[in-house]
Amino acid sequence: MTIQLEVCIDNLESLHYAEQGGATRIELCSSLALGGLTPSAGFMQAAAKYATVPVYAMIRPRQGDFLFSSDDVEIMLADIYAAKQARLQGVVVGVLTPQSLVDSDILASLVKQAQGMGVTFHRAIDQCVEPIAALDAIIAAGCERILTSGLQANAYDGISMINRMHQYCGERLKIMAGAGVNSHNVREIIARTGINEVHLSGKTTRPSQMITVAKQAHMGSADIDDFEIPITGVENIAAVVAQLKL
Known part of the structure; x- marks a missing residue:
């Protein structure tokens, strides 16, 4: 069974490392620290230029919940258009109602805008109160x-829930496991769920290459080191790939 390994990245440097890792x-x-x-648009275009594997763009206009206003949806539609213009292969979306159900109306408009591209529904489903009903809505x-x-x-x-989702959906919808997937657990996750797609960041960091460092002025939260660059770790991805080949 061929396993698809999706790696989430938020900088072009990591694109190269993710591909090198497998x-x-x-x-x-952008902003993986906020969940993505x-x-x-420039990043989309550069990814399309350099990637040798399919690229799906996250479509999430802000941090926080997945209850989006009409203004948010307007932005999301424009961003899907930008992804299509960049010739990316797909987009990643997730929209909920105030009752934590899939917002089928907004989802339909996003999928329509993405016509001709693949569409993944992201971990907003993990906040749904009726996950099986959510699967039906996402399939529809x-x-x-x-x-x-x-x-x-x-x-x-x-x-157990991932396995239940997989058994319920069959060939109608692919189930991809993500969050905390690594080389130590990936084989067991696949074996116990029956899925053939996994998702991870393989995140590590590298130091800044700045020679002169002015640390007194923070660009954001003082808890975040502006001179530590989050990147995808080639070794982390390769270690997962090695487990998948055993």
């Missing part, structure tokens, strides 16, 4: 897969 698909984001937001909208941790904090703890 990624078979890229989820393109929409990448810039025309999405090709979901990314889920099985409604738990990480995919390993959500194995």
Whole structure:
């Protein structure tokens, strides 16, 4: 069984590392520390230029919940258009109602805008109060897969629900496990769920190459080191790939 390994990145440097490690698909984001937001149009274009594997752009206009206003939806539609213009292979979306159900109306408009591209419904499903009904809505909208941790904090703890989702959907919807997937648990997650797609960041950091460092002025939260660059770790991705080949 061929396993698809999707790696989420938020900078172009990491695109190269993810591919070197063995990624078979890229989820393109900004701000992974916030769970992933929409990448810039320039980032989309650069990813399309350099990637040798399919690239899906996250479409999430802000941090926080997945209850989006009409203004948010306007932005999301424009961002999907930008992803299509950049010739990316797909987009990643997730929209909920105030009652934590899939917002089928907004989802339908996003999928329509993405016509001709693949559509993944992201971990917003892990906040749904009726996950099986959510699967039905996502299938009906025309999405090709979901990314889920099985409604738990990480995919390993959500194995039973991921397996249940996979058994329920069959060939109608691909189930991709994400959150906390690594080389130590990936084989067990796949074996116990029956899925063939996993998602991870393989995140590590590298130091800044600045020679002169002015640390007294913070660009954001003082808790974040402005001179530590988050990147995808080639070794982390390669270690997962090695486990998948055993």
